[in-house]
Amino acid sequence: MTLELPTLLGAGLVLILIFWLGLLSLKIKLPSVILYILLGIIITDLLHHNELLHFGSEVGIVLLFFLLGLEFNVNRLGDIAKKIWPAGLLDVGLSLGVSLAVCLAFGLDPFASFLIGGVTYATSSSITAKLLDDTSRMANSETEFILALLIFEDLVAPIVVAILMGMSSGDNLQTMDIVLLIGKIIALTVGAIILGKTLFRRFEELLEKIEDEDFKIALLIGIALSYGGLALYLGLSEVLGAFLAGMMLSEIGRMERVEQTVLPVKDLMLPLFFVYFGTTIEFSEGIPYAGLLLVLIGWSLAAKILVGMFGGRMYGLSKRVSFRAGLSICSRGEFSVVIAAVATGMIKVFSGIYIVLAAFIGMVLFEKAPQITNLLYGKPQKKSKKLRVPGD
Template sequence: MHSEFPSLLGAGLILLFIFYLGFLSLKIKLPNVILYILLGIILADFVHESELLHFASEIGIVLLFFLLGLEFNVKRLGGIAKKIWPSGLLDVFLSLGVTTGIALLFNLDLFSSFLIGGLAYATSSSITAKLLDDRGRMANTETEFMLAILIFEDLVAPIVVAILFGVSTGESFASSTFLLLVGKIIGLTVLAIVLGKTVFKRFERFLDRIDDEDFKIALLVGIALAYGGLALYLGLSEVLGAFLAGMMLAEIGRIEKVEQTVFPVRDLMLPTFFIYFGTTIELGDGIPMVGLLAAVLVWSVIAKILLGVLGGPMYGLSRRVSLRAGLSLCARGEFSVVIASVATGVIKVFSGIYILIAAFIGMFLFEQASAITNKVYGKPVKKKKNLKVPGN
C-alpha cells in the first residue's frame, strides 16, 4: 500500500472542491474567486509548492489573457497605446511612488519602502479580468481603459521586480538592464505583429479545414502556452506573452472560432490559479506594522480610484464611467505575490496579509462599483427614443 498521497487523487478532490465552491458562490451570491483563494489558504500546508497545481494555474491564467488578446488587433492596440500612456504614468506615480513615500515616513529603509510600493502598484490582472468576464462587463465603456491599464502595469511590473531582485542579491540595476528589458518587450511585441500579419494571415481558412476539435485544442492552446512561455523565458510576464499571442490571432475574421474551442479548457483550469494564489500567501502568527498596513491599504484604494477619476477623462471617458473604472481596479494579486517573494522576515508576513486583504477589498469594490457610482452621480437616465407614429 502506498504511503504517499497520490497526485491524481489530490487533483480529483480539487476539481470537486471547485465544483462545490462554484455552486456555493451562486447560492450565497459571493464571487467564486474569493472562495477559491480561501480554499488555497486552507490547503496551503497540504499542496504548498505543488508542481501539478502550479502548472494547471499557469495554463488557466495564460488562456484567460490569450482570449482577452483576441479582442485587440494591431490597429486597435496601437490606438489604445497612444491614449493610455498619460494614465499609465499617473498610475506609477500614485501607486508606486506615493506608497514608497508613505513607507519611508514610517522609518523603513529605501529597499523595503520600494518593495511595499511595488506591492501596492499592480492591479491583479487575473482577478479583474475574471470578474469582468463573470459579471458580463466586457462590453462596458470602461473595460478597454481598464484592460489597457492592466497591460501597461504588466509592462512596468517586470522592471520593478528586476530592480528588487537585483538589489536583494547585491547587484546594481544598471541602465543597460532597463534598456534590455524594454528591448525584450518591444521585440516580443514586434514578433507578434509580424507573425499576425504573415503566418496567421490566412489562419481562419486553415482552422476551417480542421474537422477534429481535439486537434484544434492542441493547436490553439499550444500557441497560447508557447508564446506565454517565451515571455517567461525572456524574463517577462506570461500574461503579456499570452495577450500578445491572442493579438496575433485577432487579425482573423471571426475570432469566435478560436474562442469556442479554448473557452472550455480555460474554464476548467482558471480556478486552479486562484487556489494556487491562495497557497502562496504568507499569513504568519500576527499582524506586523498595523499602522503602516492600514495606511497602505487605504492609500492603495484611493490611488486606484484617483487613477480612474483623473486618468479616465484623459482616455476620453465620462466622469461617471471613470469612477466606476477606478473602483474596479483596486484588487492586488499575482505580481504582488512575485514581489513579496523577494521580502524576508516581518516584511514578508506584512506582504502576505496586505495582498490577502487588498484582494478581498478590491473584489468587494468591483462588485459595488455600479452601486457606488449611482449614489455619487445618480442613476443614469435612459435616453428616450423618438418614435414616429404612422400617419403623422
Template sequence: MLSDFPTLLGAGLVLLGIFYLGFLSLKINFPGVILYIIFGVVIADWLHHNEILHFASEIGIVLLFFLLGLEFSVKRLGSIAKKIWPSGLLDVFLSLGVSMLIALGFGMDLFTAFIIGGIAYATSSSITAKLLDDKSRMANRETEFMLAILIFEDLVAPIVIAVLIGLSTGGDFAPTDLFYIMAKVIGLIALAIILGKTLFKHFERFLDRIEDEDFKIALLVGIAVAFGGLALWLGLSEVLGAFLAGMMLAEIGKIEKVEHTVLPIRDLMLPTFFVYFGTSVELGEGFPMPVFLATLLIWSMIAKVLVGIIGGRWYGLSKKVSLRAGLSLCARGEFSVVIASIATGTAKVLGGIYVIVAAFVGMVLFDQAPKIANKVYGKKKPKKKDLRVPGS
C-alpha cells in the first residue's frame, strides 16, 4: 500500500520529485513553485502526514525569511513602518473587508463570511519572496514596499486566525485577547531589537573566529529556527520570528558571511515547503458555488492591484512601479490554508480551490508584471551615449 510508505522512503521520493520538477521548470521555462504545489496536491493522500517533509518545509520557510530579514536593520525597518501603515490598513479593508461583504451578498452567515475574508486577505509571503529571488527583483524599487506589506499582513493574519479559532470553538473573543496578541508581537519585536543591539553587536568578530563551516551552519540555522520556534510558541507566525532573527543579525557589518553559509541549506529545504503546502490543500469533489468563487477570485486580484497602485503612491513609488508592485502581490498561500482549515463543509472546499487557483494566477501575474507595467506606462528609453571624440 502506498499509504504505508516508510517516512524516510517518502521523503526521499519527494526530493527526487523536486529534482525532476526543478529540472523540468528550467527546460519549459515555467515557474517551479507551481509545479511543486501541484506535485504536493497529487501526492497529498500518500504523504500528508510525512514528518520529515513537514520538518524540512518548516526549515525552508524559516530560512527564506531569515535571509530576508538580513536586509532590514532596525533603523531601516523603523523608517519603513512609519510609511507602510496607511497602505496596510487599505489592504485590510479591500482584501478582507470587501471580500467579507461579497460573501455576505451571496447569502453566507457572518462567521463564514469572516473566514472567506481571511482566506482572501494575506498575500503568500513564501511564494512572493521566492519569486522575487528567482526573478532577480530583490533590488527593484518596489521590493521594499512589497516586503513591508507582507510583514504588515504577517502581523494582522495571526490576529485574524486567533479570532476565528476563538469563534469556531464557541468561545468569545474579548478585547483583552486582542491586547494579549499585540503585546506578544511588540514583545517579540522588542526582544529582537535588544538582542541585535547587545548580544549580536559584535557577532561578526565571533563568526570570523569559527573556522569550521559545519559549526557555522549549526549556529546560524539554530538562531533562525529557534526564533521562529519562539514565535510559534507565542502563538504567532514562524515567518515573523524568522524575519526578526534576520533583522537581529542585520546589525553586523557584512551580511554576506551569513548568506554564504545559510543559502545552500535554504535552497535545499525551500522546495519542500511548497510540496507540503500542496499536500495541505483540501479540494473536495467538484466546484461548489462557481459564480461566487469566480467573483471572489476576480475581486481579490483587483484588491491587491489597487493596494499596489494606491498604497505604492502613498509609499512614494512612481505610477509604473506601483502597478508592478500590485500585480506582484496577488498570490495567496500559507495563511489562507491555515484559515481554510478552520472552515467546515462547503467553505472548506471553496477555500482549498481558491488557494490553488489564486496561487497559480498570482504567480502568472507576478511573472508578467514588468511587461504589463511597461505596456501601460511605456518602457524607459535608454539615454543615448555621446560617442564624439573629446576635442573634435
C-alpha cells in the first residue's frame, strides 16, 4: 500500500533532507547529485506524483540551462567549435553512436537505443568541475581541453533531448517528421538570436532601472520559463528553450547581474529535479538488461578514455596528458538524468542504475588518474636547470 503525504508537507520535508544531504556530501566528498537521486529512490512510496516536487524540479532544470546559455554568445560558440569539434565529434561517435549500436544489437528498439546512447554520452559537468576544483587540478594542462569538451557536450545534449522528445510523441517517426523537428530547432534558435540582437539589445539598461530585486527575479525567471514553455509547445524540450533563452541575454555587458538574481532560485530548485528523478525509478522487478548494463558500463568508460587519448592529441596535448584527461571525463550526471527523464518503465530503471554506477566509477577514475597515468607512462621527470657559475 502506497502512503502519500500531503503535497506541502512532502515538499517541506524534501527541502530539509536536501539540506542535510548537502552537508553530508561536503563531509564525505561525494557529489550531492548522487545523494539526491538515492534519496528519491528511497522515498518513492511517500512522494510519488507529488505535484509541487514535480513543478519545482521543472523550474530547477530550466534555470540550470538558462544560466548555462548565458555563458554562450554566438561568437564564443564559434571560437569553441573551431578548436574542439574534432574531439567533440569523436565523442559523439564513440559515446553515443557505438552505445546506440550496442543497444540495437541487444534487441532494443531504435527509440530506446537512442535514448540509452544519449544517457551514456554526456560527461557530468557539475561532478567534473567540482573534482577539478577539489583536487587542485584547475591549472593542469588538460583542464582547458576537458572544459572545452564539456561545453561541446553541453551544446549537443539539449539537441539530443529535443530529438528524443519529438520521437516520443509518436510510435513512428518518419523522415518528414525528423525534417520538421530539425526545422523547429533551427527556427527556435534563429528566433533566440534575432530577439537577442533586437528586443534584448538594451536589456542591461532596463535591469539598471529596476531597483527592486523581486521584480528582476520575476522578469528573468519569466523569460526562462516562457521560452522553455514555447519549446514544449512546439514539441521540443524545455531545456533547449531555456538554453536559448540564456543565449538571448548573453550579449549584455554585465551578465553577473542576471546570474546573481537567478542563481539562488536555481540552487533551491535544482536538487528537486534529481530527487524527483529518483522517485520515478522503481526496482520492483530487479535489474533490467543486466548483460547490456555490464557491456555499456565497460564500453562507455573505455569510450571516454579513447576520446581523451585521441581527442586530446587532436587538441594539441601530449600522450600522457591526453590519457589523464580521458580518465577524468568518465562520470555521468545531470545531463544523463535529463535525458533519462524522457524514458519510461524498465528503460528508466536501467538508465537510473547506469547513471549511479557510472558516476561512482567515474569519480574513482578521476581521483586515481594521476597515479594510473604514472603507472603507464612513468613518473614525469622534472627538468633540471643548469646554473651558470661566474667565471665558467
